[in-house]
Amino acid sequence: MKEYFILSNKKKINVIEDDTIIDFKCILINIHGLGSHFQPVYDCPNELNRRIENFKLAKIKTFAIELTGHGKSDMIKGYFGDFDNLIIDVKNLIDVISYKHKKKPIYLIGESMGGAVAIKFSLLYKHLISGVILLAPLCGIPKENIPGNTTKRILYFLSEYFPHAKLLGRKSVRGCLNKKYNLEREKNNHSYQDKVMLKTGKECVEFCDWLKKHSNDFDLPILIFHAENDNITSFDSTLEFFNNIISKDKKLINISEGHHSILVPIKDDDVFPTGILLSITNWINYRT
Numbered sequence: 001m002k003e004y005f006i007l008s009n010k011k012k013i014n015v016i017e018d019d020t021i022i023d024f025k026c027i028l029i030n031i032h033g034l035g036s037h038f039q040p041v042y043d044c045p046n047e048l049n050r051r052i053e054n055f056k057l058a059k060i061k062t063f064a065i066e067l068t069g070h071g072k073s074d075m076i077k078g079y080f081g082d083f084d085n086l087i088i089d090v091k092n093l094i095d096v097i098s099y100k101h102k103k104k105p106i107y108l109i110g111e112s113m114g115g116a117v118a119i120k121f122s123l124l125y126k127h128l129i130s131g132v133i134l135l136a137p138l139c140g141i142p143k144e145n146i147p148g149n150t151t152k153r154i155l156y157f158l159s160e161y162f163p164h165a166k167l168l169g170r171k172s173v174r175g176c177l178n179k180k181y182n183l184e185r186e187k188n189n190h191s192y193q194d195k196v197m198l199k200t201g202k203e204c205v206e207f208c209d210w211l212k213k214h215s216n217d218f219d220l221p222i223l224i225f226h227a228e229n230d231n232i233t234s235f236d237s238t239l240e241f242f243n244n245i246i247s248k249d250k251k252l253i254n255i256s257e258g259h260h261s262i263l264v265p266i267k268d269d270d271v272f273p274t275g276i277l278l279s280i281t282n283w284i285n286y287r288t
Helices: 048-056 083-100 113-124 149-161 179-187 198-217 235-244 272-287
Strands: 002-008 011-017 026-031 060-066 106-111 131-135 166-168 222-227 250-255
Touching (some): 002 083, 026 083, 026 113, 048 060, 048 272, 060 083, 083 106, 083 113, 083 198, 113 198, 149 166, 149 198, 222 272, 235 250, 250 272
16 A cells, blocks of 8 residues: 545645555545544454455455545544535545546445545536445434534534534444444544534535435435444435435445444454445446
């Protein structure tokens, strides 16, 4: 693997690329979730190096982007200001990739908030990519975490004056049931561990509202994995999105008992994340 920066909105955005593969038939860009990154945390299928080894066997070249405010990229950690800044990050990376690797099909794989980025990018620039894979995407927030209308209006107002205020959510809420992974993530300097900042939260909620109005424009091939008991992103909202999109090539795999971090095993003997990586590989192979 090699790491380098590209410029996006006059900020340095960290990119990780599998430079060990020479003969490949398509490209897969990984997009992480809110507060996450692609630096090493815990040895499991969620790690970028494990993803690379899996996809390389199928002649798939892997890229990963650390979005504005995440990982080694510029901006206050856990903050990106405007959701569309994240779309621009991905667009700038794809421009670089398309210049170097002309005519190679490009797929996006996005987790949680990264799934939201992949969805909106696909709606705005569908001519640039061949398909989308979503892992527990942010299509909506669980009902128990949604503030009332009055509270929502107050928070929106405050977000314009105190955008970095850490007021949303609870630090105790975890999307991962693997205790070993959680401990390693807490020790990792690249992870954002605190509450969601006001402006960041507002941008995520506004994306969910935007998606309800535009989901029936989505027509690309899409594969979705989501746990029904996810307490971070809403499975019901993902199901609604899935039912509304007009793509003729769509598949939703609902996980009856899982957690938000789908590629992190719940227990040491949990082989389900490895199976998901193989399913993604087969899905891409069939369409390339």
